[in-house]
Amino acid sequence: MELWYTEKQTENHGITTKISETLYTEQTEFQKIDIINTNQFGRMLVLDGMVMTTDVDEFVYHEMISHVALNTHPNPKKVLVVGGGDGGAIREIVKHPSVEKAVLAEIDGGVIESCKKFFPAIASALTGNPRVDVQVIDGVKHIHDHKGEYDVIMVDSTEPVGP
Structure with missing residues (x-):
């Protein structure tokens, strides 16, 4: 099964990238932390469903x-x-x-x-x-x-x- 991550940025635009592996997930007192591995961006830090940083850029x-x-x-x-x-x-x-x-x-x-x-x-x-x-x-x-x-x-x- 293929897994994909999509972040909708506006009503008509978003980014989608294929997930190769989910490395970490945690719900803290403040937010949900996800760290995923992608082929395009390497590791990606996602907080509350929004990309914060990636290895590549x-x-x-x-x-x-x-x-x-x-x-x-x-x-x-x-x-x-x-x-x-x-x-x-x-x-x-x-x-x-x-x-x-x-x-x-x-x-x-x-x-x-x-x-x-x-x-x-x-x-x-x-x-x-x-x-x-x-x-x-x-x-x-x-x-x-x-x-x-x-x-x-x-x-x-x-x-x-x-x-």
């Missing part, structure tokens, strides 16, 4: 969300990423030598742990980097509690239907 998103923002700041030293539990944005942020501290505020620890296991190249900066501080917390609350503390704040959260 993750660099396009993570490089753009990170480098553009950091290159517009004259001296980014402390950076906050709200969401981004896959670790890709953090991986790119720590490539900037001026960054002394990069904080990840991810509400769902299940995303972080599953990405460490199934997307180790993307999540590589989440462990063992002294400049990275991974916190399983509500990012919006964290921003309110730490006003003026960050040079750059990036929002790498799920679609509005998620947490």
Whole structure:
């Protein structure tokens, strides 16, 4: 039996790809996490039925969300990423030598742990980097509690239907 994944993006458009294997499924307090293997995109992280990242093209998103923002700041030293539990944005942020501290505020620890296991190249900066501080917390609350503390704040959260 063939399995296919389809994400409807608008009333008249969506993407469909063949699933070669379901690697992981978990329903957390916040969302459903699916990690599937596809022939076209490699491994794919799906949260609440929406693709968040894939092995093949993750660099396009993570490089753009990170480098553009950091290159517009004259001296980014402390950076906050709200969401981004896959670790890709953090991986790119720590490539900037001026960054002394990069904080990840991810509400769902299940995303972080599953990405460490199934997307180790993307999540590589989440462990063992002294400049990275991974916190399983509500990012919006964290921003309110730490006003003026960050040079750059990036929002790498799920679609509005998620947490």
